[in-house]
Structures are given as C-alpha cells and as structure tokens.
Amino acid sequence: MQDISLEKAIEILLARVSKVHEAEEVPLLEALGRTLAEDYTAPFDNPPFDRSPLDGYTFAASSTAGATAAQPAKFEIIGEECAGQYFDGSVPAGKAVRIMTGGAIPAGCDCVVRQEDVTADGDMLLVPFVMKHHENYCFAGEDIKQGTRLAKAGTRLTAAHLGALASMGFDKVKVIRRVRVAIASTGDELLQPGQPLAPGKIYNSNLYMISSRLRELGFEPEVLGILPDDVEAAAAAIAKWQDKVDLFLTTGGVSVGKKDIMHGVVGKIGKRLFWRVCMKPGGPAIAYTFGKTLGIALSGNPFAAYATFELIARPVLVALSGDEKIALRQAQAVLTDAFPKASKGRRFIRAYYEDGKVRLPQQHASGSLFSVVGCNAFVAIPAGTDPLEPGTEVDVVLL
Numbered sequence: 001m002q003d004i005s006l007e008k009a010i011e012i013l014l015a016r017v018s019k020v021h022e023a024e025e026v027p028l029l030e031a032l033g034r035t036l037a038e039d040y041t042a043p044f045d046n047p048p049f050d051r052s053p054l055d056g057y058t059f060a061a062s063s064t065a066g067a068t069a070a071q072p073a074k075f076e077i078i079g080e081e082c083a084g085q086y087f088d089g090s091v092p093a094g095k096a097v098r099i100m101t102g103g104a105i106p107a108g109c110d111c112v113v114r115q116e117d118v119t120a121d122g123d124m125l126l127v128p129f130v131m132k133h134h135e136n137y138c139f140a141g142e143d144i145k146q147g148t149r150l151a152k153a154g155t156r157l158t159a160a161h162l163g164a165l166a167s168m169g170f171d172k173v174k175v176i177r178r179v180r181v182a183i184a185s186t187g188d189e190l191l192q193p194g195q196p197l198a199p200g201k202i203y204n205s206n207l208y209m210i211s212s213r214l215r216e217l218g219f220e221p222e223v224l225g226i227l228p229d230d231v232e233a234a235a236a237a238i239a240k241w242q243d244k245v246d247l248f249l250t251t252g253g254v255s256v257g258k259k260d261i262m263h264g265v266v267g268k269i270g271k272r273l274f275w276r277v278c279m280k281p282g283g284p285a286i287a288y289t290f291g292k293t294l295g296i297a298l299s300g301n302p303f304a305a306y307a308t309f310e311l312i313a314r315p316v317l318v319a320l321s322g323d324e325k326i327a328l329r330q331a332q333a334v335l336t337d338a339f340p341k342a343s344k345g346r347r348f349i350r351a352y353y354e355d356g357k358v359r360l361p362q363q364h365a366s367g368s369l370f371s372v373v374g375c376n377a378f379v380a381i382p383a384g385t386d387p388l389e390p391g392t393e394v395d396v397v398l399l
Helices: 005-013 161-168 204-218 233-241 262-269 301-320
Strands: 002-004 023-027 056-059 073-081 094-098 111-114 120-121 123-128 149-151 172-176 181-186 221-228 249-251 271-276 286-292 293-298 329-335 347-356 357-359 377-381 393-398
Touching: 002 005, 005 271, 005 286, 023 181, 056 073, 056 123, 111 347, 120 161, 120 377, 123 393, 181 204, 181 347, 204 221, 204 249, 204 293, 221 233, 233 262, 262 271, 262 286, 293 301, 301 377, 329 377, 347 393
Parallel strands: 002 271, 073 094, 181 221, 181 249, 249 293, 329 357
Antiparallel strands: 023 172, 056 094, 056 111, 073 123, 120 123, 271 286, 286 293, 329 393, 347 357, 347 377, 377 393
C-alpha cells in the first residue's frame, strides 16, 4: 500500500498495536512515574501504635484531677522512651514516662504533656494543671487504617504515592512494563558528535533529536547508533530486536536513491504495511512489521524526521502506553506571518502557538533543523491551498 493519507496511515498502524499490559516488579525507588499493575492496600494501621505528637511526659490523665499551680499533681518518672524504642510494661497511676515525638505511648497512659509546661526535678514531675483524656495523643491508624487502598491499578505513581507505600513497608511494586522502543539512524554520511568532521560527512542530529523527544514524552529508548548503508548489515542489526521491542524507529533510507536501503531491509526481515504518506515533509515514510514488532522508517531530513515522528509515530506511542496526556491536540489560530508558498499537497510547517495566534520562523526547508528550536506546533495546510497571508485562520497541531 502506498500514497495514502495521514489518517489512513495512522489507522493501519493502530490496528497493529495495543496497550501494553504485561507487569514487572521494580524497586520502589525506581517506580516514580510508573503505572501500577495491581491494587495496593494497607497491611496494618499506620502509625502501628498510639504515639506522642510532641516531646514531653506521658501518664494517666486522671492522676491530674484537681491540679493547680499552687498544688501541682506529682508523678514519679519511671522511664524514658525515644522514637524507635518501646516501654515494656504498664505505667501505674502516679507514675510517668518521659517520651519523645513519635514514641509509642505505654499502656496505662492516655495523654502527653509538653515538657516546656511542667517541672522535672530528678525523678519527680510536677504538673500544674488538669490534663484531659487523650490530650496530645495520636491514635494507631490515624494516618492510614488497615485495609485502606493506598493506590489502585492504573495509577501513575507520584512521590506521595511512593511515600505512602514505603510507610506500609513495601520495597517493591508491580507496575506495567515500559513501552520498549529502539531507534537507529541509517547513512554512511553520518558521524557521531565528537568525531572529527570529515569531507562529505554530517553529524547525526536525528538520533539525538528523536531519542531525546522520546524521553520528553516519558519513554526510555534503546539508542543503537548508526546503521551502514548496506541492506544485509542493516537488516541483521534490526532483526536482532524482533519481539524484543514494541516499536523500532529508524531515520533515513526511505526514498528512491541508490542508498535508500530500508526497502530492501524490510523485504528481508518483515512485511511492509505502507510506503509514502500524502504529506510534506516526510512523505516517503515506511511502516512494516517483523514478528510482533512494528517498525517505522522515518525520513532522513531532520525536520521531516521530526514531523513524521510527531504525526505518525506519536499516535502509536499513545496507543502502546495508554497515556492520553501525550496525545496530539488540535486548535485553530490566526497566522501572524505570511507563508509564501502554495501547497499543492498537504503540508505541515513548524510554528509557535500562543494565545490563539501562531507565528512562523523564516526557514521551512525539510533539511533545516535550527528553526525548529522554540516551536511548539505545526500549522496544517490542506492540499490545494494558495500562499497564506497574515490574519488567515489556520488549523494547528499542538505538540
């Protein structure tokens, strides 16, 4: 299938993928931003014991009946307890235990008095007022009751979720595995940044741009580097990832030139779904399957690679992850700058959208990358459109 609409291309791709449901167990400290695979409930009350909310002394409130500044209630201090310790035994009437914030309140005690409000002299404590039952007293389960659902399946875990789970003793959680994406560039003309620039060579910007964009969207791609312009070698390198990733992305090698190898690669390792989408830039994109893995070969021109990634690959990533927050959004806006070219076919141009207006950079060639910096949208221009004048209302794809 070839020369199809963008909508048809997306329809074909989405028919080949479904939301990832497989679970994996990960350490709690690595679970931030991950999606829970099952419900988690509290296995016990938290705090797991009645505790003190302040530094002071704990005793039976009834022992302060009638206490005044002139005739304070007197207690014998029979012990001390810090957070993490436990006073073993019951505290009789007329006795007190010094206790620190977070300490477990001993049996026989039902209140805590601030140490600043009382007088302690050796093992004698003087309380110059009446205390109430359960005054300054935190109950077991005050934060979380046993059986409380801490987080349900499908929850995207935040720092607060991880704190609550940690407070219940969970050191690992089951989460939906990440969408597995691999990316490589093709082209003998490419060098990796850091290598000396040689005649006829260019640096590999696509690999860095697309892999970084994947990370911006919340994915962790396998970045494979540069594949040679050799069908056999490239096919062997890509075939190793069959069924190991959900999506395999490449840039370059999709048109009709001598070194456009992806046609041959696809023929060796899988089945082509389509070639050429009726749009500019990036029309020569190829989609294919090999095993259970979906492959999308993007154009090698930098802006064309960027545009086709956003318009073709990104809907696939939404479907695989189930994360609608990364879905493309549509809007209408008023153009502030002219676009001087007529659009015989459907065209997407880089733009900056803000408050219902959209402005254009000066450079729009598919091989130009720098003018993408600062852009956050595409202006979608229908086929058969004349040059656009300032003030024209246009459709916008928000990135």
